[in-house]
Amino acid sequence: MPxxxxxxxxxxxxxxxVIEWAKGLVVAALALATAGWLDARAESEVLRxxxxxxxxxxxxxxxxxxxxxxxxxxYRHWAGGAAFVYVMVRVLEGLGLWQGREWARWVGxxxxxxYLPFEAMAVLEHPGPAPLVALVVTTGLVAxxxxxxxxxxxxx
Numbered sequence: 001m002p003x004x005x006x007x008x009x010x011x012x013x014x015x016x017x018v019i020e021w022a023k024g025l026v027v028a029a030l031a032l033a034t035a036g037w038l039d040a041r042a043e044s045e046v047l048r049x050x051x052x053x054x055x056x057x058x059x060x061x062x063x064x065x066x067x068x069x070x071x072x073x074x075y076r077h078w079a080g081g082a083a084f085v086y087v088m089v090r091v092l093e094g095l096g097l098w099q100g101r102e103w104a105r106w107v108g109x110x111x112x113x114x115y116l117p118f119e120a121m122a123v124l125e126h127p128g129p130a131p132l133v134a135l136v137v138t139t140g141l142v143a144x145x146x147x148x149x150x151x152x153x154x155x156x
Contacts, residue, residue: 013100016145020094024094119131120135
């Protein structure tokens with residue numbers, strides 16, 4: 001039986017770009033809702049919505065997030081700043097991937113490889129859909145981004 005042609009590398013990179021943008025969007029939404037940049041009502045709405053989302057851990061996740069936020073009230077703006085930097089990295093990486101830039105492929109691979117051990121530990125320590133989804137998405141991103149092309153100058 002004939003085999004379907006593989007997606008061209010450019011399409012794979014564009015799928016990876018969309019996934020990176022989605023990750024950035026999720027972090028941006030959580031940061032805005034929890035860093036004190038939105039009013040208390042919006043924060044409670046986000047926490048309630050997290051609690052409704054069973055695959056994110058349900059009510060336990062909402063309580064843990066709420067406790068963490070109230071324990072770190074003094075540092076919310078710093079956390080928001082860190083989230084902003086994370087979102088900007090995801091946006092720039094996504095733009096680079098969309099344009100087929102090799103540096104973005106390497107940034108994506110490095111980021112995924114850095115997350116994999118933590119996500120694997122999370123699956124083992126807290127079995128459930130959320131850690132498994134994170135592990136599958138990260139592994140899928142590595143598959144989309146691999147193999148990187150070697151630059152003509154031989155680096156890296």
